Amino acid sequence: MKHLVAKIHPQDNVLVALTDLPIGTPVTWDGTTVTTTERIPAKHKLALEFLAPGDPVHMYGVLVGKAREAISVGGLLTTANMQHATDSYDEHHQRRAEWQAPDVSKWQDRTFMGYHRADGSVGTSNYWLVIPLVFCENRNIQVLEEALVNNLGYARRKSYQPQTQALLELMQAGKSVEEILATDLHSAEINQQKVKPFPNVDGIRFLSHEGGCGGIRQDAQTLCGLLAGYITHPNVAGATVLSLGCQNAQVSMLQDEINKRSPKGFDKPLFILEQQKLGTEETLVSMALRQTFAGLMQANQLQRQPAPLSKLCIGLECGGSDGFSGISANPAVGHVSDLMVALGGSVILAEFPELCGVEQELVDRSVNPATAERFSSLMKAYGDSAVAVGSGFDMNPSPGNIRDGLITDAMKSAGAARKGGSSPVVAVLDYPEPVTQPGLNLLCTPGNDVESTTAEVGSGANVVLFTTGLGTPTGNPIAPVVKISSNTALAKRMPDIIDVNTGTVIDGEETIEQAGERILDYIIRVASGEEVAAVRHGQTDFIPWKRGVSL
Incomplete structure (x- = not known):
């Protein structure tokens, strides 16, 4: 059953609208009913309690911002009434807990056909x-x-030259501008393979x-x-x-x-x-x-030839994210990440500007103090370099992110980090170091989609899982990039670039775990040679990072 709203973590003081909520709509979560005081667009957040200026805003159980001005119960959170804020962290104070690996018995003997x-x-x-x-x-x-x-x-790219030729012939035949604009050129397309x-x-x-x-x-x-x-x-x-x-x-x-x-x-x-x-x-x-x-x-x-799933190295990426990415596509990919780690495979979580605000969680998951300290050092150096040129991680969200509900970098980061699941951090890599250990690896890259995907593959990812809520056609020259939609509307609107839809989680048709297992099944097919949309389109984006400030 589809709900109107979702509360992601028990400590959160905001709700996420799962559909457009008109003013005056009563919504209930865990026995608490809130009435919207203004229109809340789908993917955006409404206050679960009164927020005075300076009050903290929590999502995913972490600080994602503070109120700039008073926000009423049921009021819409916006860039005007809320600002970016994160908690401090201490790389020397780790609170490691024993990781509870998921049951992978059904995958243990699975193989893929690789080179x-x-x-x-x-x-x-x-x-x-x-x-x-x-x-x-x-x-x-x-x-x-x-x-x-x-x-x-x-x-691989479809040739549109026949369409140009058809237009030229129409012009030579004396057709008007209006007639040319009204012409259907699909019949002129030729796919030369x-x-x-x-x-x-x-x-x-x-x-x-x-x-x-x-x-x-x-x-x-x-x-x-x-x-x-x-x-x-x-x-x-x-x-x-x-x-x-x-x-x-x-x-x-x-x-x-x-x-x-x-x-x-x-x-x-x-x-x-x-x-x-x-x-x-x-x-x-x-x-x-x-x-x-x-x-x-x-x-x-x-x-x-057949190969065990432990030979897979999965890159985790998001681009064109929306307010649903952190509650459908990213946690589903996070479950895949945990499954892969439990199977002995390697996983890469990158995009350091989009880990801002969740540093303490990753420090706590580091396997030893040296790993935690290296992560902290790279994060701080990256943040300082952005500030030095008059920018900062708070400027990371794009206009598209903000329009679709991600209004602070910390809010975006808290959802993006869920791609990494819950397994221990076994290594922290500085660009362009290679992955040498099975398990969850953190790789220092920008948040820029193509720069980060380029880097993950350069470090060894032989499949990339790329979540998107707005629609991003990014591919890679040598590794299949699996496009995972956070919402069903996108999957229907842009079926030519989307490979997997996890909007089923938002629609109440599937759990995060079920979506994750469906993604893993698809990965095995892709690793065995099934083509993803980006490969079919000849999308081979490659942008090296020059280590300057790139958010």
Whole structure:
């Protein structure tokens, strides 16, 4: 049965509207009835008690803000009458409790069909990479993409050129502006899909970027670390790297970073070409084509084989969040996180600006003081860097977040953190460090969707769970990004980008645990080769983080 409102934690003093509530609507929760004093839009919050100026506002059992002015019982919380506020935390004072792992007996013997690598890792996909070490090579990367993708059957984007041709023909036939605007062009669409000569290779990915030179030397080192994370990734069969030769991001730097991530030795095909040594563009491109084609022939020899679920590394991400994200999609993903940890897999929770206000909980869940202190140190350094340029974590919520009920960063963070479930924090990683331990890992990244997703995959995620309440098409070049809707209206409105709907929790049709188990079933299918929406659309977003302030 669907309720009108929800109270997330017993200590909360606000309710979440699950549907639009007109003024004067009586709502009841746990025997307490409140009447709305103004219209409360779905996803927004109403006061459960009178709030005087300065009074704390609690959601998810934590402080998420304070009243700027008096808010009546049943009144709407807004950016005008409420401001961001969080509790302080102490990394030296941990209150660890024994974790109660969920029952995973039904999953214990499940497997997925993955690509087994020599180092023991298992990929959910099998891609070939073409990478520039510096932005100067982006044009040559584009030339290679034009030469390879269509001819080898890897073009994924629908072609709209026939629609342009149809419009041109209408204009030449003397049609008016009004007639052209009224024309249905769907019949002109052609989806040009060729047969792939390399059926065991999922695609060729081209990681263009704007880094590699200029800036500071640390930027080049960080970029090389990220690129090494992609080259050594279990979803990657091999790579072609283009270097100009004189840039900050030297080939030796990249090779050092690859070696750091390959304790058992790196044995994938890797072709590195330096333009200033080879000479002409034609020489460079021709050699790159031959080597890449030979690499694809090698990569095509690999086939999917059964692998235990412990070989999965799941990235947790949210973007375009709304007021339902923290009570449907995120906690459902949190249950998946706990299931994966109990099965011996790895999980990555990132987006440090969106952990603001829940630091003490994560400190308390850290497996030892050193882990807690590293998390605290990275959080404080990140926050201080934002303040130093006149910003702060409080400026994180986007206009879309605010419009749909997330009116303070602490409120957004408290819901976002639920993606991490309740398991112990086994490691804290600084960007772009790799995951080396099973369990819940915290990774320092921005809240920016693409920067954070790019980082999680670079650290080893071979599947990413991406929750959204507003609709975000983000994908990744090498890892499937599963889009999880927080509400049913979004899933119906944008079915072309949504893979899983957890609006069923809001609708009263499913529990959080049931939704989480349904997501895990879907992950197993995706890890075995079922395509997600972002892959079907050719959505391959890749944005390295330069370690500047990005919220």
